[in-house]
Amino acid sequence: MKSKEMSSMERVLLTLSHREPDRVPLFLLTTMHGAKELGISIREYFSKAENVIEGQLRLQKKYRSDCYYPFFYAPLEVEAFGGQVIYVDDGPPNSGTPFISDIEAIYHLKAPKVKDCKVLHKVLKTIDQLRLYAKNEIPIIGVVMSPFSLPVMQMGFDKYLDIMHFRRDLFEQLIQINEDFCVDWANAQLQAGATAICYFDPVSSTTIIQKELYAKTGFPIACRTISRINGPVATHFASGRCLPIINQVAKTGAAVVGVSAEEDIAELKQACKNKLTVLGNLNGLEMHRWTLAHTRKVVRETIQKAASGGGFILSDNHGEIPFQVKDDVLSAISETVQKYGQYPVIQEHNEK
Amino acid sequence: MNNLKKYSDDLERALLVLDQQGAEKIILDACQAESPMLDAGELVACTLERIGNAWSEDKLSLSQVYMSGVICEKLIDKIIPPASLLRKDQPKMAIAVFEDYHLLGKRIVFSTLRASGFELLDLGGGLNADDLVAAVKQENIKILLLSVLMLPSALRIKDLKRKLTDIDVRIVVGGAPFRLDSELWKEVGADAYGSNSAEALTVVSKLMEEKK
Secondary structure (H helix, E strand, O other): OOOOOOOHHHHHHHHHOOOOOOEOOEOOOOOOHHHHHHOOOHHHHOOOHHHHHHHHHHHHHHHOOOOEOOOOOOOHHHHHOOOOEEEEOOEEEEEOOOOOOOHHHHHHOOOOOHHHOHHHHHHHHHHHHHHHHHOOOOOEEEEEEOOOOOHHHHHOHHHHHHHHHHOHHHHHHHHHHHHHHHHHHHHHHHHHOOOEEEEEOHHHOOOOOOHHHHHHOHHHHHHHHHHOOOOOEEEEOOOOOOHHHHHHHHHOOOOEEEOOOOOOHHHHHHHHOOOOEEEEEEOOOHHHHOOHHHHHHHHHHHHHHHOOOOOEEEEEOOOOOOOOOOHHHHHHHHHHHHHHOEOOOOOHHHOO | OOOHHHHHHHHHHHHHOOOHHHHHHHHHHHOOOOOHHHHHHHHHHHHHHHHHHHHHOOOOOHHHHHHHHHHHHHHHHHHOOOOOOOOOOOOOEEEEEEOOOOOHHHHHHHHHHHHOOOOOEEEEEEEOHHHHHHHHHHHOOOEEEEEOOOHHHHHOHHHHHHHOOOOOOEEEEEOHHHHHOOOHHHHOOOOEEOOOHHHHHHHHHHHHHHHO
């Protein structure tokens, strides 16, 4: 055990360099739980930056997460494009009917300017204020949807797959618009004080498209986009599988990869060794039913499989913990990391 | 059909490279016999089942499953029009996306079932429990297939199930929450679950037999 406890920033930076810090870093990616902390509805919570700032401060303190996560909700960027967001009382705001109904309209689509979008300003204000509390000791993780994955919410998955396969002119046009927007949005968050950007790209996962198609689409798009983002990037597949494309992911410029609960964390860790830090992979969907004993068991097993040598951050598999996950389960995750995540990690079978 | 495996291999290859003309030729060659519905339906169902299962095993992608289903649906509609007497005689079935607008899963299952000879109503997306209860009553639906993306929506199937207690209808669920949490379909009280389009086809075929 190390003599001095590291700050979250030190802990994360050391694991990103594939060395062992004092303990396994924990990114407990809670968003809606902030509303619960403040005793207000999810809709009200996300209506202004002050709520999310207070929510993130409370959640970080309560669960000792090693980051602030000023992510509002997935369809935020669609909202910036003029799309509809639907609120529910017990879940994340969701995208409504896609705003591109006629695919030919892509030729007339214009990306919003970050400086003109009030919905984006809420996030920038949140990051800017969290920076004052973080004091460079706690990483702040900004979020963008990848230019390649955003069209699912812009036009619907079926139409998007249709243009990806049969209308490359429209596909390329939409991707160009989204790339420029994504870069501006990522860099605005970094300028506001984000330490790193989480690049959500579920469509690139082999759950959605085959490896060969990724090589021609999601991969070059990620290479181009990430090279224009002025800070470190974590690519997150939001529960999608990525093991078959992991070597390509490492070449996109990403430093971290968010991985699925459907793949073996030990195998992923081995494949990512010295190339990518693995972020994951607690099953957020099952988590709402976990008992405390089961929580401790799963967290400890995950740490034992993946923590050795650094290059690992414990987190959920999706990048957003469901609202239904109870506080005592989140506390148990945190406590188990504090207890069993200390380096060097002692393997259970060696323990007396 | 003795050559089912060979035709199915050929059809799978054609579908995976999006060769619609090639796929059509294979189906037509396979069913030059006197009962096209039986042969075409069996061939397409068998092939789409393999493709769906290959997705679950991470051998194929969802994009490939979707494109294969869409191509087969078009071809089957061409070979056997929707109103044809050759289509399967079946209890009334419908499919919907429960509480959101992510329609791909529904589209894949819809295409796979239609391409395999089943008829079903597409109720669309963004429907809540009351919308679905009304549709089930009005259309006299006996099998209701629900595609879900979000956990809260999945959990609200319990409410839907309760509202349908006195109605003779089976609920089959699918979608990411159920795939990532294999116990969830039981928790919400669904009658069955399909982790992919192939399983949906199997489950529906079984329920159809029970309902006859």
